[in-house]
Amino acid sequence: MSGIYLHIPFCKSTCSYCDFYSTGQVKLLDRVVNALCRELTVRRFYLNETDPVETIYFGGGTPSVLEETHLHHFFDTLNLLFDLSQCKEITLEANPDDLSESYLDMLSRIPINRLSIGVQSLNDNELQLLNRRHSAQEAIDAVQKAKQYVSNISIDLMFGLPLQTLDSWNETIEKSLALGVQHISAYQLTIEKGTKLYRQRELGNIFPSEDELSTEMYFMLVKKLTDAGFEQYEISNFSLPTYASKHNSAYWQEKSYLGIGPSAHSFNGISRQWNIANNIRYVTGIENEKPEIEQEQLTETDHYNERIMTALRTKTGIDLFALEERFGNRQMQHLLKAADKYLSIGLLKLQENHLRLTSESFWISDRIIADLMID
Numbered sequence: 001m002s003g004i005y006l007h008i009p010f011c012k013s014t015c016s017y018c019d020f021y022s023t024g025q026v027k028l029l030d031r032v033v034n035a036l037c038r039e040l041t042v043r044r045f046y047l048n049e050t051d052p053v054e055t056i057y058f059g060g061g062t063p064s065v066l067e068e069t070h071l072h073h074f075f076d077t078l079n080l081l082f083d084l085s086q087c088k089e090i091t092l093e094a095n096p097d098d099l100s101e102s103y104l105d106m107l108s109r110i111p112i113n114r115l116s117i118g119v120q121s122l123n124d125n126e127l128q129l130l131n132r133r134h135s136a137q138e139a140i141d142a143v144q145k146a147k148q149y150v151s152n153i154s155i156d157l158m159f160g161l162p163l164q165t166l167d168s169w170n171e172t173i174e175k176s177l178a179l180g181v182q183h184i185s186a187y188q189l190t191i192e193k194g195t196k197l198y199r200q201r202e203l204g205n206i207f208p209s210e211d212e213l214s215t216e217m218y219f220m221l222v223k224k225l226t227d228a229g230f231e232q233y234e235i236s237n238f239s240l241p242t243y244a245s246k247h248n249s250a251y252w253q254e255k256s257y258l259g260i261g262p263s264a265h266s267f268n269g270i271s272r273q274w275n276i277a278n279n280i281r282y283v284t285g286i287e288n289e290k291p292e293i294e295q296e297q298l299t300e301t302d303h304y305n306e307r308i309m310t311a312l313r314t315k316t317g318i319d320l321f322a323l324e325e326r327f328g329n330r331q332m333q334h335l336l337k338a339a340d341k342y343l344s345i346g347l348l349k350l351q352e353n354h355l356r357l358t359s360e361s362f363w364i365s366d367r368i369i370a371d372l373m374i375d
């Protein structure tokens, strides 16, 4: 099984924390959509031909800038090129301000069966700081409307924001749970170079959340969501039973995926490829049949480290039988030796031949994972 990711590199405005590739030049939208469909045609053999496509994901950027004609173009192309008979999940990322009744109605007539809505916060001061285009009430209204058209909805939230307090985070979580969605992703803010928040921090206009407060926010999130019946199936992802994201889970299970569009990454078990992060150069390259794609062949060490990194981020953890089968007994012994100090203090656990982090150690997973990888 494999997945297809389509990157829609347009946003109507730039959020203050964002370092994803996107631009406001929406006049290029038609050309970019044509180029993405062309790229699907040219690169379809990157995936194993006999492997049916299980998931499709429109990410960005803001895929909810796409109009009905664009989506028809994508699905006509996808249906022509790939076996979609076993495609179970088709996600579109959307901003709340794009989700009008008519847009949702159109999506429900196109085979989109999952929406990932960028809510981020349900506090107006925090939303303003993040330069989001919607208020808390508009986000709530958008999710309520979306529920009438799509039965599988995920929302994104952020914590560790400047200005955010434990009380405001608690309110965001409570209101999010009251929305009755099936999936919640929650990410701690990292202030990346080149973003507006980075510049504001350099000028001393904002102060990042203290580590201790972010830690409290994380544990509040885990408790409230798990008490409400959500399962933390990955460090930042929580779902009701059977609603874990199939597309993202496939990344963590190292399944193949084809990434289409500017800056999109692809993986087929042998190499990683990534497209140029520039709309004009991307479109020109595709139109001239000279796509600008970089490629990296993965070494055995890369494969091993990726397995450690991706599997440990999930609730399932590292399957030691599968690890031994793939990398040999020596590597497995190396892993167990490196894991020993964490096993002895309860930060890792060994269950049913799987090595796993705990809910507590998820929070310090970067350090533990780095320790288990090989140079």
Ligand code: SF4
Binding pocket: 010, 011, 013, 014, 015, 018, 019, 020, 022, 060, 061, 062, 095, 118
């Ligand atoms: S909508 Fe998403 S991709 Fe666009 S600027 Fe905001 S965070 Fe970045």
